[in-house]
Amino acid sequence: MRLYPESAAVQLEFDKVKSLLAAHCKTEYAKSKAQNLRIHTRHEYISLELAQSHEYKLLLQQSQYFPNDFILNISNDIKLLGIPGATLSGEQFLQIRKLTENISNIFRWFDAERRVAYPALTKVIADTYYEKIIIELIDDILDEQAVVKDSASEALQKIRMSLYRRRNELRRVFEKVLAKLAKAGYSADIDESFSNGRRVVAVFSEHKRQIKGILHGESDSKKTAFVEPEETIELNNEIFSLESEERKEVQRILKELTSKLSVYASLLKTYFQIIGEFDFIKAKAKLALDVRGELPNLTDKANIHLIDAYHPLLYLYNKSSNKKTIPVTLTLDDKKRILVISGPNAGGKTVTMKTIGLNQIMLQSGLLVPVHPTSQMGIFKQLFIHIGDTQSLEFELSTYSSHLLHMKYFIETANGRTLFFIDELGSGSDPNLGGAFAEVILEELSRKHAYGIVTTHYLNLKVMANHVQGIINGAMAFDEKNLQPLYKLIVGKPGSSYTFSIAERIGLPNQLIQRARKLVDDEHFKLDKLLNNTEQNLQELDKEKKELQRLMKENERLKKEMETVLHKEKHLQQVELLKQQNKISEDRIVYLKDMERKLKQIVLDWKKSTNKQEVIKNLQNLLFKRKEEVVVNKLAKKVESKYKELQKEITVGSLVKLKKNYQVGEVKEIRGKRAIVQIGLLPMNVDIADLTSVEKLPQAEETKPKK
Numbered sequence: 001m002r003l004y005p006e007s008a009a010v011q012l013e014f015d016k017v018k019s020l021l022a023a024h025c026k027t028e029y030a031k032s033k034a035q036n037l038r039i040h041t042r043h044e045y046i047s048l049e050l051a052q053s054h055e056y057k058l059l060l061q062q063s064q065y066f067p068n069d070f071i072l073n074i075s076n077d078i079k080l081l082g083i084p085g086a087t088l089s090g091e092q093f094l095q096i097r098k099l100t101e102n103i104s105n106i107f108r109w110f111d112a113e114r115r116v117a118y119p120a121l122t123k124v125i126a127d128t129y130y131e132k133i134i135i136e137l138i139d140d141i142l143d144e145q146a147v148v149k150d151s152a153s154e155a156l157q158k159i160r161m162s163l164y165r166r167r168n169e170l171r172r173v174f175e176k177v178l179a180k181l182a183k184a185g186y187s188a189d190i191d192e193s194f195s196n197g198r199r200v201v202a203v204f205s206e207h208k209r210q211i212k213g214i215l216h217g218e219s220d221s222k223k224t225a226f227v228e229p230e231e232t233i234e235l236n237n238e239i240f241s242l243e244s245e246e247r248k249e250v251q252r253i254l255k256e257l258t259s260k261l262s263v264y265a266s267l268l269k270t271y272f273q274i275i276g277e278f279d280f281i282k283a284k285a286k287l288a289l290d291v292r293g294e295l296p297n298l299t300d301k302a303n304i305h306l307i308d309a310y311h312p313l314l315y316l317y318n319k320s321s322n323k324k325t326i327p328v329t330l331t332l333d334d335k336k337r338i339l340v341i342s343g344p345n346a347g348g349k350t351v352t353m354k355t356i357g358l359n360q361i362m363l364q365s366g367l368l369v370p371v372h373p374t375s376q377m378g379i380f381k382q383l384f385i386h387i388g389d390t391q392s393l394e395f396e397l398s399t400y401s402s403h404l405l406h407m408k409y410f411i412e413t414a415n416g417r418t419l420f421f422i423d424e425l426g427s428g429s430d431p432n433l434g435g436a437f438a439e440v441i442l443e444e445l446s447r448k449h450a451y452g453i454v455t456t457h458y459l460n461l462k463v464m465a466n467h468v469q470g471i472i473n474g475a476m477a478f479d480e481k482n483l484q485p486l487y488k489l490i491v492g493k494p495g496s497s498y499t500f501s502i503a504e505r506i507g508l509p510n511q512l513i514q515r516a517r518k519l520v521d522d523e524h525f526k527l528d529k530l531l532n533n534t535e536q537n538l539q540e541l542d543k544e545k546k547e548l549q550r551l552m553k554e555n556e557r558l559k560k561e562m563e564t565v566l567h568k569e570k571h572l573q574q575v576e577l578l579k580q581q582n583k584i585s586e587d588r589i590v591y592l593k594d595m596e597r598k599l600k601q602i603v604l605d606w607k608k609s610t611n612k613q614e615v616i617k618n619l620q621n622l623l624f625k626r627k628e629e630v631v632v633n634k635l636a637k638k639v640e641s642k643y644k645e646l647q648k649e650i651t652v653g654s655l656v657k658l659k660k661n662y663q664v665g666e667v668k669e670i671r672g673k674r675a676i677v678q679i680g681l682l683p684m685n686v687d688i689a690d691l692t693s694v695e696k697l698p699q700a701e702e703t704k705p706k707k
Contacts, residue, residue, distance in 0.1 A: 001039040001040070001041055001361070001364055001380065001381060001382065001383055002381060002382045002383070003039070003382075003383055003384075003385075004382070004383075004384045004385070004409060004410075004413070005385075005406075008383060008384070008385045009039075009361065011385055011387055012354055012357045012358045012361060012385065013313055013354070013358060014358060014361050014362070016313055017287075017312060017313070017358070017362060017367070018034055018035055018037050020287055020290070020316075021034040021037070021283055021284065021287050021367070022034035022035055022283075024282070024283035024284075024286040024287055025279055025280060025283045026071040026279050027070075027071050027073065027275065027276045027279045027280075028073040028075075028276075029073075029075075029272070029273065029275070029276025029277075029279070029280070030276050030277075030279040030280035030283055033276070033280050034280065034283060037365050038365065039361055039364045039365050040364055040365070040366070041364065041379055041380075041381045043298070043300035043379055045366075046298065046363070046364055046366060046379065047298055048120055048123065049284075049365075049366025050295055050298065050363070050366055050367075050368065051119075051120035051295070052120040052121055052123075052124070052281045052284075052366075053281060053284040053285050053288060053293075053295075053366060053367065053368050054120075054285075054288075054295040054368060055118045055120050055121050056121065056281045056282055056284070056285035057285040057288050057289065057293075057368065059118075059285070060282075060285055060286065060289060061289075066106075066109065066278070066282070067102060067105035067106055067109055068102070068106065068275060068278040068279055068282060069102055069105075070098060070099050070102040070275050071279070072095055072098075072099075074092070074095045074096065074099065074272065075269075075272060077092045077095060077096065078096070078265060078268050078269050078272055079265075080092075081096070081258060081261060081262055081264075081265045081268065082262055082265030082266070082269075084262070086258055086262075087251065087254050087255040087258050088254065088257075088258045089146075089254065090142050090146035090147060090148060090254065091146045093138050093141075093142055093146065093254075093257065093261075094138075094142065094146040096134070096138070096261070096268060097134070097135055097138045097139075097142075099268065099271055099272060099275065100131075100134045100135050100268070100271065101135060102275060103130055103271045103274065103275070104130055104132070104135070106125065106274070106278070107125065107130040110122055110125065121278075121281070124274055124277050124278060124281075125274060128267070128270050128271075128274065131264060131267060134261060134264055134267075134268070137257065137260055137261060138257070138261075140152070141253060141254075141257050148250045148253055148254065152250075152253045153249060153252075153253055155249050156246065156249045156250065156253065159242055159245050159246045159249060160246065162242055163239065163242045163243065163246065166235060166238050166239050166242060167239060169235060170199065170232055170235040170236065170239060173231050173232055173235060174199055174201075174229070174232055176231075177201060177229045177231055177232065178201060181201060181203060181211065184207075198216070198228055198236045198240070199228070199232060199236060200216050200226040200227060200228045201226070201227055201228075201229060202224050202225070202226055203224070203225055203227060204223065204224065204225070205218060205222060205223055205224060205225045211227050211229065212229070212230040213227045213228045213229045213230045213232075213233065214227065214228040214233065215227055216228055284366065284367055284368065285368075287367065287368075288367070288368035290316065291310070291312035291315055291316060291370045292310065292315065292370045293312075293367065293368030293369055293370055294368055294369065294370070294371055294372065294373040294375075295368055295373060296363070296369065296371050296372075296373060296374075296375040296376060296377045297374070297375065297376040297377070298363075298376075298377060298378075298379070299376060299377070299378045299379070300378070300379055301378050301379070302378045302379070302380055302416055302417050302418075302419070302451055303332065303333045303334075303376065303377075303378040303451075304330065304331065304332040304333075304356065304360075304376075304377060304378065304419075304451065305330075305331045305332075305333070305375055305376040305377070306328060306329060306330050306331070306356065306359070306371050306375050306377070307329050307371060307372035307374055307375045308327035308328075308329060308371060308372040308375075309327055309328045309329070309330070309355055309356070309359055309369070309370065309371040309372075309375065310325055310327050310328075310355065310370040310371070311325070311351060311354060311355040311358065311359075311370075312358065312359075312362070312369075312370050313358075314351065314355075315370060326348070326486070326487040326488050328352055328355050328356070328489050329489070329491075330356065330474075330489065330491060331491075332451050335469075335470065336470065336472045337446065337449065337450065337451045337452070337470045337471070338442065338445065338446055338450070338451065338452050338453070338454065338470060338471045338472070339452075339453045339454070339471075339472055339473075339474045339491065340442075340454050340455075340456060340461055340462065340464075340465040340471060340472070340473055340474065341353075341453060341454070341455045341456075341474045341475065341476065341489070342455070342456055342457065342461075342462055342473070342474070342475055342476075343475045343476030343477075344476070348476050348487035348488075348489075349423075349455040349476055350387060350423055350455065351487070352453070352476070352489050353387070353421045353423065353453045353455065354387075354421075356421070356453060357383065357385060357419070357421050359371065359377075360377065360380065360383065360419060361383065363377050364379060364380070379417075380417050380418065380419040380451070381417040381418070382413065382414070382415070382417060382418040382419070383418075383419050383420070384409070384410050384413075384414070384418065384419075384420040384421070384452075385420070385421045386403070386406045386407075386410075386420075386421070386422045386423065387421065387422075387423040404437075407422075407437075407441050410422075410441070410445065410450075411441065411444050411445065411448070414445055414448045414450040415448055415449065415450065416448070416449040416450070418448070418450040418451065418452075419450075419451050419452060420445065420450055420451070420452035420453075421452060421453050421454075422452065422453075422454045422455070423455050424455055424456060424457070425438045425441065425442065425454045425455070425456050425458075425461065434458070435458040435459075435460045435461065436460075438456065438458060438460075438461055439460060439461065439464050442454065442461065442464065442468070442471065443464075443468060446468060446469070446470045446471055449470075472491065472492065473491075473492060473493055474489055474490065474491045474492070474493075475489075475490050475493055476488070476489060476490075477489075477490055573681070573682055573683075576682055577682060577684060580661075580682070580684065587660055587661070588660075602615060602618060602619050605618070636662050638662075639657060639662045639664060641697070642696060642697055643655075643657060643664060643694040643695065643696060643697065644694060644695055644696075644697055645657070645692050645693070645694055646692075646693040646694060646695055647693075648693050649693075650667060650670075650675065650688055650691055650693050651667065651670070652667055652668065652669060652670060653666065653667060654666070654667045654693050655667075655693070655694055655695060655696070656675075656677060656691040656692060656693055656694060657691065657692045657693075657694045658677075658679075658686065658690060658691060659690050659691065659692055660690060663679050664679070664694065665677040665678050665679035665680075665684070666678050667691075668683065670688070671685075673687060673688055673689070674686065674687055674688060675687075675688050675691060677691070
């Protein structure tokens with residue numbers, strides 16, 4: 001991305017974000033990348049970087065382990081490995097082994113399922129492979145303490161075996177000499193020591209000439225002398241020679257191992273970069289968790305649609321101070337490209353600009369940004385910024401001259417992929433003349449299809465924003481009653497500077513305020529007053545809107561509770577209906593069983609009886625009786641005492657009795673040969689043939705309690 005001026009990133013405090021990112025890095029590779037973070041303009045690169053940060057953030061949120069544990073800087077060791085004739089030490093090989101082992105763990109972590117679940121992270125290792133022979137070659141030569149193994153070569157094994165024998169022999173001879181000197185009273189308190197790698201005895205200086213051997217020196221006090229006994233000189237010489245041979249053989253083996261692994265130098269360099277990349281991605285994910293960073297919808301065009309965007313540094317500061325940070329919601333697109341923000345000083349205009357600018361730079365650097373995830377952000381190729389006093393003593397430029405030079409660059413260079421920020425456009429000159437130039441500059445930037453945010457106190461720019469296509473007004477909300485900024489951006493209307501309100505609240509003499517009002521153009525004053533009233537009215541409407549939304553949510557909650565209660569009641573009614581239907585079915589089964597028994601008895605009677613007419617008569621009474629006998633039970637008696645059967649057609653509204661269980665209800669609906677009967681609170685679907693029309697008896701009406 002092209003930045004103007006060069007200090008644009010610093011003015012937007014992007015350097016502080018990079019420092020926060022570097023603090024999360026463990027490897028030198030990642031720290032270097034964080035400090036030199038580039039702002040990109042290619043969609044595919046930005047998209048991949050964001051996706052990688054987002055996927056690693058998910059790992060951290062889910063507390064999943066990712067095996068990027070190697071943090072040592074061995075870039076120089078890997079370079080040395082690739083130089084012909086070089087030799088690496090055992091410790092250096094051990095670090096290379098740890099690097100390779102860590103890469104092995106990473107490749108194992110990316111199984112088939114995770115490669116599908118985390119495609120962006122998988123791309124980090126997509127163009128490489130794991131080479132197991134690197135660890136095998138090192139393990140053949142070195143042990144866990146980076147010491148060359150005896151089995152590394154036959155020559156080394158023989159040398160170390162000889163060393164072992166000679167050292168044991170030396171130990172036995174030396175112990176005899178020590179015992180002899182101790183018995184003679186020659187040995188000092190410390191008995192023995194080492195000098196230049198050779199074993200020597202410590203004797204009192206006055207006895208040093210009584211001992212045959214080589215004098216290696218004396219202590220600082222001159223009381224103790226260090227003598228190599230004559231009996232051990234030859235053994236020490238042999239051991240010294242063997243140790244020299246051992247060092248040469250070890251060096252040869254390490255040089256040979258370096259030569260074998262040198263073919264993998266470029267692969268190891270790739271491994272080192274992969275470890276650094278994952279550390280860098282992890283740092284970006286951790287920073288995202290700190291600042292509530294999210295992955296917005298990325299588009300390959302110039303546009304901004306931010307929902308609840310925060311300034312990351314302000315959010316962290318307020319979080320540490322237990323303060324609330326007010327988010328920004330803003331849309332800039334083809335029809336609304338330039339936002340003119342007005343309002344009182346210290347109301348948050350500059351912070352709003354920096355919030356938009358810093359989030360845009362962070363996004364194009366591959367960092368997750370503190371916005372709602374449904375936000376949509378485009379890609380800009382140029383970012384221009386002009387904030388604060390830019391007076392230059394070096395070039396003898398006044399504030400306004402410097403301001404115009406910046407505006408000249410903006411106008412000449414801006415295009416449809418430019419995002420600009422101008423604080424106090426036109427300031428530093430006569431308000432009328434400066435305002436006129438500001439209008440011209442704004443129109444030209446709009447004509448170039450540039451996107452940007454401008455802050456101003458000029459009324460002519462506020463009026464202009466409502467008439468020029470592509471330019472819209474915005475205001476920072478202000479509580480006039482309490483004289484406090486609300487730090488909330490309201491898009492679509494201009495804001496007042498609250499000049500006279502602030503003067504009144506801080507207690508300036510009223511006569512001075514009135515004199516100032518007389519000096520102001522009447523139309524100008526009326527417009528500012530209108531803006532005051534409009535803003536306060538909008539704030540009231542916003543409060544009422546929030547209250548209405550709260551009531552609607554409460555209403556929705558109550559509606560859901562009511563639906564739950566109704567659903568439960570309906571379920572209970574259905575259960576009751578099934579119980580009633582089951583009861584009717586049970587009665588029918590009893591009736592049919594009784595009928596079956598009686599019919600069987602009639603068949604037996606037919607076979608045995610000589611009076612066939614009597615049997616036939618019993619059968620007729622059983623099957624074709626004109627009227628069923630009333631079941632004598634408490635329910636039947638109760639119903640018959642209150643209701644009288646009628647011989648009339650059943651219609652909607654008729655009072656009816658169920659023939660089988662003697663329940664009484666009202667017909668609510670007739671569906672062909674069936675009727676819906678309301679019995680108490682329970683509606684029942686009953687065959688009309690099972691119903692009898694009834695009416696209440698007069699005595700039942702009289703006994704009904706009066707209200």
